[in-house]
Amino acid sequence: MGALFAGLTFTVRDLLQDAVGARTTLLAIALGAALSGLVAEPRIALASAAAFAVSELVDLAVYIPLRDRSRLAAVGLPLPIRSR
Structure with missing residues (x-):
């Protein structure tokens, strides 16, 4: 199931980053990391x-x-190769 939603997750994260900026994104990253610490034993x-x-x-x-x-x-689509 995670593989199916990975693309959606990345797209939503990038759109959110565009909407709220890097500072708020960094705050969300810190909050997400802290929440990760609440769901399992300390080592995990x-x-x-x-x-x-x-x-x-x-x-x-x-x-x-x-x-x-x-x-x-930025969203991972291949760009055309430019000849020099």
């Missing part, structure tokens, strides 16, 4: 929170520069 919760935080921060660092260059590139 820490690993889950760390994985969530790292993956979201990497997405944030990659998405914004790509979005500024090309919205199609």
Whole structure:
């Protein structure tokens, strides 16, 4: 089921990021990582929170520069290759 909703999740996250900005997105990442820590034993919760935080921060660092260059590139659609 997760594989089916992954594309939707990424799209919604990127649209939210566009709507509210990077600062609010960072706050949401921190909140999501903290919530991860509430649902399992401490060792698993820490690993889950760390994985969530790292993956979201990497997405944030990659998405914004790509979005500024090309919205199609930012959402993962292949761009045409330009000949030099």
